[in-house]
Amino acid sequence: MDASMAGTILAAIFTLAIFSLLYRDNPFYRFAEHLLVGVSAGYYVVHYFSSAVLRKFAYPVFVSQDWWLLPGGLLGLLMLFRLSRHTQWVSRYAIAFYVAAWSGYLIPSVIQERVLVQIQGTIPQLIGATPGAVIGALILLVGVTTILVYFYFSAEHRGALNSLSRIGITFLMIGFGASFGYTVMGRVSLLIGRFQFLFQEVPEVLGL
Amino acid sequence: MHELSTHPVWHAPPHRGDRRTCQKALSAAAPPRAMVLLGMGRQNALRLLGMGLWISTALLAAPRAEPTPAPEAGAPIECRLDVRDAPNDKGTALEICWRAPADSADITVYAIERRDPETGDWQPVGTVSPAVAARDPQGGFRHQDRRAIEPNRTYAYRLAVVRSGARGAPPETLHTAAATGVARAQWFNHDRLPAAIAVLLFSASLLLFIRWARGGRDLFIRRIAGLEAVDEAVGRATEMGRPVLYSPGLDPMEEVATVASVNILGQVARKCGEYETRLIMPNRDAIVMTVAQEVVREAYTEIGRPDLYDPNDIYYTTQSQFGYAAAVCGTMMRERPATNFFIGHFYAESLILAETGNATGAIQIAGTDSDSQLPFFITACDYTLIGEELYAGSVYLSREPLLLGALKGQDAAKAVILALLLGGTILMLAGVDIRPLLG
Amino acid sequence: MKKTGPVILGFLVGILMLVQYFTPNAWIEARYNNVLDWKQVVFGMTLILGVVSLFLYHWRKISRRQSGWGYSVVTIGGLLFMIFAALIWSPEAGPYRWMFDYVQAPMQATMFALLAFYVASASYRAFRARGFHAALLLTAGVIVMLGRVPLGELIGVRIGETHISLATISSWILDYPNLAAKRGVMIGVGLGMTATAIKIIVGIERTYLGRGA
Known part of the structure; x- marks a missing residue:
């Protein structure tokens, strides 16, 4: 067994260990979590020490005598x-x-x-635009202005201010809903990526 | 490179690279677009928006219509060359500008050369096809030379107008022109004048309101639901005998969202101290960790309970985004905090944290300025501070007059923005476009 | 010295960084680049504090034999292994690289992939939520979600000759109400960020230095 095969098997085990969080906290997840924290902390301290402290300070100052650093x-x-x-x-x-x-x-x-x-x-360009574009631009304008009214903190939201800020909240919720829906497929593709690793790459490496 | 004959049709005077000289000399040829804007914009702005200072000053930055030599009236193949200082830079670029000859149908390429100031040799700068060359509004061509140009030094250029020969015949140089120019370093980037004015006005209004607040006036600030719930959330943890978990987000200390988060942390820590409830805070950034330790210790000291402070509860995990998420999820599963605060700037891990917190039955208060993560916090948390509410949060909780004054300054800026949006729309309907004035 | 000195330093550096935006001056640009480099070095050095904190946190657990101390051994083991692997072999290859490729990266990717499940559970929660705004969020979410898959092209209504599909509605929602929400939040956040940054530079906001500052 070479290093890459051993690595792939280990990666598959740790992938399953992290997935086990979906069930509940368990010793496999806990082990994987603690290892991930330790290994990644070590990885980044080496990475940043080398890319920042050595390259931006130690070498330029002590080797190239660039005193500005x-x-x-x-x-x-x-x-x-x-x-x-x-x-x-x-x-x-x-x-x-x-x-x-x-x-x-x-x-x-x-x-x-x-x-x-x-x-x-x-600020909309209304003259010469198609009716669809005019409606869209006006919706954009109304949305942005009412959201700014919602973020106005200096007065209690009553009367007209309340009505406008409620329109603002409506825009925010539609916008957030759209962002949510937009993200879903991207997240699913991440999962598909891990399943491909588990069910395609791992069997290939093991010769199954 | 083709053999070029030095046959200057039109020599630029020395130092014509100076931007002001160019504009002055060419102002007769340039259409007065900026001047039209200046007149209309200033009058309308004063009348409709009361934003005279901003708009009229911004207009000074507006005359960016490219100065262009006067229209060619001579022989068809003649071509005028002008070498100008590239604007808004540190004196390391020159702009070579020329107009297409009247009969330019046969021209296949413009070849530009520069004379080396040391050796006197002509060296190629580039060849420009008429089809792809950068154009100015009057139909002239532009090419920027940025190769090893030093400020305040005169550089000579020549341009060859070349027509490729038919069926293997050698290319033919129709005409050449030469000019010199000097690159000058500027102290101010005029393109950024609108931003400079906006920064000055905003800073002035903030400082003015802060000064006003110092006078001891009672400044009103509306209720923010998520922050009203802090007491209830910490109280719940106390009743259940469980800790409170606080995540300051993933950004380092330098990001202002983290600064705002640390401010809110101080207030949450005070509440935890008053209720004698344990506060746990896993960190992704080491500086945030050290600052948070100091803030929490001081909060406990201020309420007379320094003994409650345990530095082990405010700890570093890892710089890794998902390593941090794994650690916080693990902590939530094992320590079972009754209340989770996710306050700061978050990325994709936001939903992992919030959903794990949900699974443990915690009451959750989130606050972030990250518009892409807000939908997830809104769905998975009990209260969410949306965008600017995060920045208002620390002011809201502390009620410090100076910070309250600054919040009033922000609100004043919002009023100006609303006026700009609505006034700008009305002006657009009247045929005046103020958008170029905004940068 | 303890209180005013840091505020003065912050003010000077802050003003330099602010001014550099407006000037193309070569000297200021060079100092701006220096400041960016210095910041990186400060950040790199503070990671030492982080690692010391992580080590001590878990070391205390081990020495006191607290519950789960065995996992702390795993964390410290992983941390020390990576540091020594980089010192003994190289950060570009060898065990350091192997651990990143086969241990760290797959676990990070799997944590990220958990989002697919959490998006589903969050959607379920949104379904159960009552109220006008929750319904709006859910409706917009469903329309955009379906509009981004091939099915969204087929579902729709026909008005005269025009077929308005979910994909069209989804694009419209993203182009207008969604953009309005993003812009509104962005402008508000922009003002909040700028105000906080100004307060930091002039020394009104100094909680981050510790309350004694």
């Missing part, structure tokens, strides 16, 4: 101060850097992509 390593080391409760505050510098850097990046890109572009796409 030194602060990354220093900030990373500050994170390790979290291991002791008394020195934990030092790591705040690294966390503040980490969180605020991404926040700064997000502000303009989110405003552009999630707000301005969406407003742009919602």
